[in-house]
Amino acid sequence: MLEHDFKENLGYWVGMASRAFERALNEELAPHGITLRQCQVLGWLALEKELTLSQLADRLRIEPPTLVRILDRMERDGWVERHAEGRDRRKKLIRPTRRVQPVWEQMMACIRRVRARAIAGLDAVEVENTRRVLIAIQENLSVAIPTEELAT
Numbered sequence: 409m410l411e412h413d414f415k416e417n418l419g420y421w422v423g424m425a426s427r428a429f430e431r432a433l434n435e436e437l438a439p440h441g442i443t444l445r446q447c448q449v450l451g452w453l454a455l456e457k458e459l460t461l462s463q464l465a466d467r468l469r470i471e472p473p474t475l476v477r478i479l480d481r482m483e484r485d486g487w488v489e490r491h492a493e494g495r496d497r498r499k500k501l502i503r504p505t506r507r508v509q510p511v512w513e514q515m516m517a518c519i520r521r522v523r524a525r526a527i528a529g530l531d532a533v534e535v536e537n538t539r540r541v542l543i544a545i546q547e548n549l550s551v552a553i554p555t556e557e558l559a560t
Contacts, residue, residue, distance in 0.1 A: 436518035
């Protein structure tokens with residue numbers, strides 16, 4: 409009953425590695441009073457500069473009401489601010505503030521420590537090969553499957 413060889417399943421190992429990375433990062437961030445979700449919010453804002461609530465929630469793969477609570481705390485602490493978009497005053501753009509810079513530096517130090525732990529014992533070629541394989545997997549899974557293939 410319910411048999412499957414998980415140890416031979418690439419998806420299992422990718423998922424387990426991701427969970428281990430997140431757990432280690434949470435452990436590094438916690439003493440600084442920073443959550444993983446706050447770190448992810450700031451990471452997306454560093455990458456995109458500003459996003460709407462729905463865009464950010466989509467990237468984080470969480471529901472907008474959940475994100476609102478996170479953003480409320482971050483805004484209260486002066487890490488982000490919400491601005492009305494020029495054309496649609498109802499739509500709010502979320503941006504990092506200058507006050508978040510010291511927090512960002514702490515986050516990045518935590519991330520660098522976790523990255524170093526994650527690749528300990530691997531040589532540069534192994535790390536590069538892993539990066540290339542993970543990019544290929546992401547690209548393969550990002551391609552939409554034609555609807556006729558879904559029916560089979």
